[in-house]
Amino acid sequence: MDYKTVGLKAGIEIHQQLDSRTKLFCRCPTSLREFEEHTDEYFRFLRATESEMGEIDEAAREEMKNERRFCYYTYDTTCLVEDDEEPPQPLNPEALTISLTIAKMLGMSPVGQIHTMRKLVIDGSNTSGFQRTALVALDGAIPVDVLPGGGGIETICLEEEAAQRVDDHTFSLDRLGIPLVEITTSPCMKTPEEVQEVAGYLGMVLRSTGKVKRGLGTIRQDINISISGGARVEIKGVQELDLIAEVVRREVRRQENLLSIRDELIRRGAGVREEPVDVTHVFSATSSGILKKADRILALVLPFFGGLVGREIQPGRRLGSELSDYAKKCGLGGIFHTDELPGYGVTPEEVSELRTATGASDRDCVIIVAGPEKKVHCAVLQVIKRARLAFEGIPEETRRMLEGGSTSYMRPLPGAARMYPETDVEPVYSRGIWGAIQVPELITKRIGRLKDLGLDPGVAEHIGYSEQYPLFEKALNQGVPPALAARTLTSTVKELRREGVAVDHISDDELIGALAAVGDGRAAKEAVPEILRLIAGGTPLADALEQCAGRVSVQDLGDIVRAVVRERQQFVIERGMASLGPLMGVVMAEVRGSVDGKVVSDCLKDEIRRILQET
């Protein structure tokens, strides 16, 4: 597809959790918990409030359609602030410094007096009904080597993370209040690949601070997309970087298909019949479970929509899915429409009776809404609303990513009406922090430097992105050879952990001490795992070095090698120099790795050669 022709414009919002010691507005730790560990639960309702301008946000109004009772899990690591039972504490200065550091890395202008706002979110994910957020800096740049022609970063906000959803109406409070930064780019990307590239770049910048959380769910991308003649659509919560381009491709396809459906509707002279018809009686003896259970079944005729409601607009998604999403806001499971009937237990006879009862022709599409009285009426209005929007093309919406990269409707795009000052939090100032911030080295630059040190490119990349990098650099500064430090940190420690060795008991200084001993010849590099094993078991570093390093002298080694070779004389004669490999294993086990492998190998070779000459 030629994205230039379709006029693709995309921007991203990156949400990245910060690895601060405590949460943004309370002093609880930022640690995630298992749901089973929750200590208590309670229930709340949320209702939309007016903004300071006296308006109710459109997105909030939509969430209110179906009053929901939310359940919250508490932990011994959460407090009354997460419960919305205590006023927030002052904005966490550590998190502010991290967010300003990121702003500085992106070349942004800091806000002098930073005000915390309440962003209305009443889907239950915030106990208060709003997310606290503060704009900390504006206008940064995306370099031209990342995005051809360059691009802009519009804003960076410091926000509190929402609670994690356990199920539909239940949320876990461990995550609520963890600081996160929201970085918003301008709509400067013009192809799906560019979007992915920029997301990757920003992720790298964030990681370069060494102060962001890592792992699944700690970084999320929202993507804003529009095409010519389309409308801005925001897709929330794309967690996998590799899927970003596909999400963009599918959204472009959806918007194009919706535009062509619009054109077709106009060409056909289609319309929306606003009066629903009660067709409960038509399905009195139906074998469709959903219809049988329903108190009320209403039918809505969409003249000349026939065939278009069932047309695929995105893999697995039809115009019907969009109508259904709107109806779901009233608490219904979905809708039926005649483009997919007969089916789902509805017989051809029932369909024709339905058409008769509603006076619908074959060219019309009939929507069936079934369920409890109150919800059905709400849902019909929603279907009418969405069907009307089909004539405009693409509604401005917030959408949720589905597995594979298609999307479903969440709510209308929120506006400025959802912002309200957080009167419980005092403004803070960037002056005094900004000047003192040292801009960290970008990981990409760091990797280049590591390659220059002679590290293998794969290893350089691995250690460059690794959480262990600060330790690696500390080791280098204390004279540890780069390859040894990289290998130990990226693989040896991991292997030991897998073995069950308590590597967390080894302090950074002990680890570096052990590696430094190898660096200056006091220990063999083969002895590193054994030294670390001993330290993890509680042996002081010096003792561990002595036990491993001092034990086998060159004289001792000669004795050991001689003994090993003599004991296996027959084997050596039979295999010749090929016996070296197997015997290496035996000798290394004897010296427990305390002698460099190369020394052992040389010594063994000499001894084998001697035996072979003797015979």
Added chain:
Amino acid sequence: MNHTYDAGDRLEAQIGTSVRQATYITGRDGMAVVKLDNGYNLGIPYDSCRFLERPGQSVARKPIVTQRDELPVLSIVSTGGTIASRIDYRTGAVTSQFDAADILRAIPGLSSIGRFRTKQLYTILSENMTPAIWQELARAVHEEIVSGARGVIVTHGTDTMAYSAAALSFMLDTPVPVIFVGSQRSADRPSSDNAINALCAAKTAVSELGEVAVVMHTTTSDDSCSIHRATRVRKMHTSKRDAFTSIGVPPIGTVKYPTLDVTLAAHARKRRETEPMVLPDLEPGCGLLSFVPGMDPAVLDAFSGYRGLVIAGTGLGHVSTAWIPALRTLAKDGCMLAMTSQCLNGRVCDRVYDTGRDLISAGVIEAENMLPETALVKMMWVLGNEDDPDKAAGMMKEDLKGEIEGRSVHGL
């Protein structure tokens, strides 16, 4: 051009090297607070602002509310509180929105419970309440009762709500429910307890109750509200929704949410048990003093000339023996002395230890299991209405409005 902007003015704001259009909101700590078009506020130096235009006033469209004639009349008397408040766009302060339409717009569920009329008495923070305002409030509520309200709801800040509610208990005889309600979490947040408290209060106001009560959340959950007897209730937490607790007695009822089913306890006073009457006289020259170890008896000199003093003593109702002479002097000068306990729970008994017996002989009245704050407002009312010191002392020990429980019930 400094400091001459009006809220709503359109400006060009320079933030570092960035320039954005924005709306002026207010001044804060010498900086201009502006709202960017994405809704965020931020503060910038005034000399970074450039005036663009002053837009005409836009009036927010308010939906019209209708009241249903067949429903009982409920009166809402407001003293402040935050049942329906929001931030003032012009000043940045939280303002109280108050006419019936405002409240019904904020809490639409109310319109199916009653037909509302409202009286805005004051708009003050509850820490600024005075006995004089309690009196005015009592008269206003009495007026609402005699003019036919099926129930009266008093919206009130939570800090001193228990004092006001207790004061009205003594000043008023009421055949209908008089319900104090407030919110612990501000009404401008979607999670506020204001709506549920107000709905439960309204439902209690049309119930068969016939006394002054406080209706607030039972627990942290939005599951129910408790109906507390005004003379036995105390705010026991600074911020939680369930801060209000009945001390030494069970609540006189509960209202389930969202069903709004009201259940009244057997010991609740019922509707029409009495005729409406108001006796609003209070003696303002009364004090409440919490004794602490080592406190200089000279502190009591500050109460010389007072007509009454409630002491929150230690344990069973004690103060240092060093206080006895000073207390004796106060009593001799005509100051009524009543002893309550800092324990809050339990009954005062000054007949167990010597200090206690000395206190009684000095003229101190054991205030039974009355809460210290309730004892204070009761003393104000008793001294305002009874001149005879012996009769007044007798009234202090007599249960008038459920403030004294004759039996200390097991399990509370």
